Amino acid sequence: MSVPDRLADALMSHTRIVLVVLLLTTAVVGAGMPMVDDDSSLDQFESDSDEAKALERIDENFTSEQRENATTVQLIVRGSEDDNVLTKESLIDSLELQQEIREDESINETLVENQSMVGVENVIATSVIKNERAAELNETRSRLSDGLNTTVGIQRQYEQLNDSYNETDPEYQRQAAELEAQLNATVENATAGLSETQTARYEAAVQDVREIESQQYEIRSQTDAPAEDPEYQRLSAQRQEAYRNGTVGVLEAEYAALQSSEQPPLEEQIAALEDLDDEEFERTLEETLSGEGDDNFAIGFMPSSYEPGSTAAETRMTAITQSTAGDTAGGMESGMISDEILDSQLEIRDMAESHEQDYLVFGAGVITDEIDRSMGDSLAIVGPLALLFVVVALLVAYRDPLDIVLGVAGIVAVLVWTFGFMGWADIAFNQMFVAVPVLLIGLSIDYAIHVFMRHREQREADGADGTVRGSMTVALAGVGAALVWVTATTVIGFLSNLVSPIGPIREFGVVSSVGIVAALIVFGALIPAAKVEIDEFLESRGFDRRKRAFGTGGGRFSEVLTVGSTAARRFPLAVLLVVALITAGGAYGATQVDTSFQQEDFLADSPPEWTQNLPGGMAPGEYHAKDNLEYVNEHFQPENSQAQILVEGDVADDEFLNATDQARDDAAAEGGVAYTLATGDADIQGPLSTMERVAGQNESFNESFTAADTDGDGVPDENVSALYDQLFEIDEDAASQVLHRTDGGEYESARLIVGVQGDASASETTEEMRTIADDYEDRGDGEWSAIATGDPIVSHIVEQDLLDTVLESLLITLVAVFLFLTAAYWLAGNSASLGAVTLLPVAFSVAWILGTMYLIGMPFNVLTGMITSLTVGLGVAYSIHISERYRLELERQGNVWSALQTTVTGTGGALLGSAATTVGGFGTLAFAILPALQQFGIITGLTITYAFLASVVVLPSLLVLWTRYFGPDVSFDTAGATGSAPTASDGGEPTDDGGSNE
Structure with a gap:
């Protein structure tokens, strides 16, 4: 007894144990479902590229504490x-x-x-208020200054009074009292409206002015040229300081607030x-x-x-x-x-x-909300539609309510296993995983149809003497190997995404693989065990559970399915020639497919009107972020549309600012990607532009900036480090945006920030910024290094990573599946060449689907970028079912045409039902709110269609040629072919008398 036979016998001999164990496992694994978090951030798709790491260093070193x-x-x-x-x-x-x-x-x-909130309204209102405050301060300052001038005049009268009278003279005392009253009135008038602290400071300044005037009066009375006297000059300087203390000094806080x-x-x-x-x-x-x-x-x-x-x-x-x-x-x-x-x-x-x-x-929160809601709304629309389509398709294929219920229950169990695994593995639900339920629904029902249809075929072949359990045992033994091989090759296809540098793609590959293995376990053990128990229970009470397999017994479906076998019998070479021409065209188109990683890919369009008529739980909300993003890109500088050039090394070198000036000119060149402000200037910020701005606002820094420019070209060329120090003293926030200063005061890096036009492509931006960065490095002569980075450039890296993922995963999948199939067929005692023949239609369908993407203008994105591995995974599943069934029937019947007829009507019928449900399931993604999901649904539906056609139309011709040149010695006699192909297939070896070993 073969391994599949023994395994199938063990499962069907202990169906109740299988049910208990797998139901408990489902409960345990499913406990992880509530732990699944969601993450719609696009940053998770970034890889650990040099550009992404440079952007991280910028975020760490170039933001002020407030904006960090x-x-x-x-x-x-x-x-x-x-x-x-x-x-x-x-x-x-x-x-x-x-x-x-x-x-x-x-x-x-x-x-x-x-x-925290700044706009034109704030700038204008603040300007008006500050102008008013400046006028009030100037008026108060003028009043204070006038009061000090009056104080000087009163003090001179004091001095003259001292010269004329003795202090004890009543006239002296009278006039002195009048002068003191005048002085008090002057101080009171000057300090009207001031605080106690300000008044006290002003009174101290008044006292200083009086003392200085007294001393200067004495010098003037003793010399004819007091201005030349050193002591007089010293006192004059003190008077200026006293005046400053009594005017600007009194209003220091107010002036500081005005400059704030x-x-x-x-x-x-x-x-x-x-x-x-x-x-x-x-x-x-x-x-x-x-x-x-x-x-x-x-x-x-x-x-x-x-x-x-x-x-x-x-x-x-x-x-x-x-x-x-x-x-x-x-x-x-x-x-x-x-x-x-x-x-x-x-x-x-x-x-x-x-x-x-x-x-x-x-804002980022609004975008995140729309992405999250669109994922939920997409699931709310797509999920029920996919399930409804599958149920209708299964109703046509099964024509049995109980089998439909078992199929749907199996799908639910597979989803529970998959999302439970995500929870236990701490894998967050993102945009890509919206496709997982639909993917697993399609693949799960594929397994279910093959098991159920093969069971029905076997029950019909067993006749009245057969049992439910015996037929299921033989059916699982016959289809089991193919299901295991399908699972292995499909898992290989998805696990090939592990080579991707993009984390969510790797996670998608792992989760999909787990879901596929879960589908094998559920539909290879749990659902068959449940079906055996239920059918035996019903038949013991008089209910007949025999049903005809879909695609067998003649009729229009059978006629359609025999197209491939008929063509293989009459003109196989012509079929392959046409296929080769179509494949060549597809291969050319594959080289022209674009790659896209844009925010718009994940923003929902406004839902069509028909969605508003859906039931409350399915009706989507309103979506405006995509239109709003277009409006922002058209009129303003989007927050994340900034390219940056990070320069690391000796950025205090005298030549550095000249290199920065040249880089700025290059970035601002006409026809470039730099965003142009309303002033006509390019939106470029760097150390030089920051210093130019501060120099225009601060007189002392302007003097230093001008002095450091020895050749008069407007660019400082000496004392650069000292100039940086002064810049940090005057405007630390602005300086820290473009210069990184260590705790030790060393300048280790700088950056140039280039605002990018909203309609500039990531590739154009990357190419231009990299050219500028290279020129930066060339001018540095080893003193510094430069790298182009920023969100547009990191997005371009993601696009390149996506393309690399497509190519690498395709190559790995094809090679791995080829090795697996050839080894599997060889170990099973068959020709290893059958593995290559089985894989060849899949390679054809890959070229077809990529050519189709080019024709309809669909780019590779984070979802469609996996289409190659998905095509191989799904396509090889269909091919394996056909090849394996053909091999078994060829051994059992000994005639190529009878074997082919049985294969395309029996297994082909199951494939048609499977393909129809899977295409329908994925096709419902076209109704999703997310554009990326719509594209994924359309292209996946086409992929499955191509895989099905390749397996039932192209593969029969390949199998005929393989049998003729590499296969077993069997009959090609058309007269020997049975007119009505047998439907039984037990997967066993033929007996000595030419029959099966049933």
Whole structure:
């Protein structure tokens, strides 16, 4: 007795034990299902490339403490040609919305401390308030200065009084009292409205001024040229210091606040705009958005099409910055958005929708929410549709309610095993895993159909004397080897994804493989045991459980299935010639398929209208992120569309800034990928541009910056390290964005940040930035290294990794499956060449499906990128069933045409039912909300169709030729072929009398 026979006999002899053990195992494994988390972050698809590691170092070294763990929400006001978003009313509405956001405690807790919300409205309101405060401070300073001048005059009168009278003289005392009263009145008038501390400081300055004036008065009275006297000069310097203490010194805190970047309270900002008359508002708006000067901060919130200085625009943006530090999700370092951030961004969106203005809220939390919801909505639509289709297909194939129920129960058990494994293995559910249920439904039902149909064939062959248990034993022995081989080759196909550098693809391969093995166990043991027990119970009570196998017994299905065998008998070479031509075309198209890893791949389109008529649990929600992303890309600089060049080494070298200047010019060159601001300048930030901006705002740094430029080309070429030190002293936040300074004060790296156009492809961006980085290195002469990185470049690396995964997994799968099949057939005592023949149609179908992807313009993405391994896995399953059945029938019947007829009607019928249910199952993915899932469903459905056609149309011709030249010595006599092919197949060896060993 062969191994399959013994195993099948053992399973069917202990069906109740099998049921108990496997049901308990299902419960234990299924306990892991509640532990499955979800993760929709695109960062998980990044590999450990040099570019990704460089981006990690940037995140660690180049962000200020406040912005280190932060994410930005873009709050965009959209208008139209006749709807100006720069009116005073529009700006006030935005400030009121910010006020609502601030007043919401749950949102406010997520905001960073300083400048958490910044837009044109804030810049203009703050400018108005600071101008008013500056005017008030200047007025107060002038009053204080006048008071000190008056103090000097009063003190001179004191000195003159001392010269004229004795202190005991009543006239002296009278005039002195009058002068003291004048002095007190002067101080009181000058310090009106000041605090006690400020008043005390001013009074101290007044006292100093009086003492200095007294001493200078004495020197003037003793010399004709007091200005030349050293002591007089010293006292003059002290007087200047006393004046500073009494004016600027008294108002030091107020002047510091005026220079601070901290915004005034929103209430004051709103009031400031409301108090402006139309003329003042227009003037302030023009000045703020003129684009002139070194600091074009406000214009950065305007679209690229905005005309600087214009008082009308169709759209503008406000940036809302939230802190992710301390998030339970691990902050942005893990690429995940915490529930707190996600909920707050959704709440901001709800608040914005309550305003009359058209607001667009775009942020990582909003995107994550839509991706998560689209996955759930896709499952809610696809799951029931797939199950419904399978049930209908099984109803046609089985025509037996009980077998349908067993099939569906088996599918549920397979899914429980699979998702339970994910929970125990701590594998998160991501976008790719939405396809897993549909994949396993299709593959599981494939196993079920082959087992059930073979059992029905055997029961019909056994006749009235056969038993349920005996027929199932023979059926499992016959189909068991093929199922094991199918499982092994399909698992090989999916495990080939382990070579991928992309983590989720590796996980998908592992989880799919576990699910396939689970399908073998469930439909190879659990469901057959359950069917035997139930059928025996029913037949013992008089119910006949005999059913005809699908595709047998003649009829239209049988006629369709015999097309391949008929062609193989009449013109096999012609079939192969046509197939070769089609395959050659497909192979060419395969070389032209694009690769894509774009955020849009995972953003749902607006659901079609028919979905709104679905039952409540299946009806999808609304999706706007994809359209919003297109709008943002068209008008603004998206947050994640930044390329960066990381330079590591001696960045304080005198030549470094010249190299930076050249790199900046190269990046800003016309026709490049750099984003152009409304001012017409490229959005490029680096050490040099930061220093230029600070020099335009700070006089002392401007002097140092100019002094360090010895050749007058606008680029410092000496004392670079000292210049960096001063930059950190003046504006540490800006400096830390472009320079990394160690705790020891050494400068080890710098970066150039290049804003990228929203429509620039990742490959174009990568190519241009790598060229600039190479030039950077060439100019460094070994002093520093440069690498191009950033989100667009890391995305391009993912695209390349996807392409590598496709090629490597295809090669590995084909080689591994070839070795497995040839070894399996050889060990089974058959010709090893049958393994190559079995695999050849699969290679054909791979070329067909890749050529189809090219024709319909479908790129490789994280889902369709696995289509090659899926094609091999599914295709070889169909081929194995045909080849193995043909081999068995050839041994049993001894005639090529009879064996082929039995194979294509018996196993071919099962394959047709399996293919129909699998295609239908995957085809339902076309109704998914996620575009990537739609593409995956369409291409997988085509893959299964091609695999089926290759197995029942192409493979018969290959098998005939193989039998003629490499196979056993059997009859090719068409007259010897049975007119009506036998349906029995026990998988055993022929007996001595030519019959089966049933």
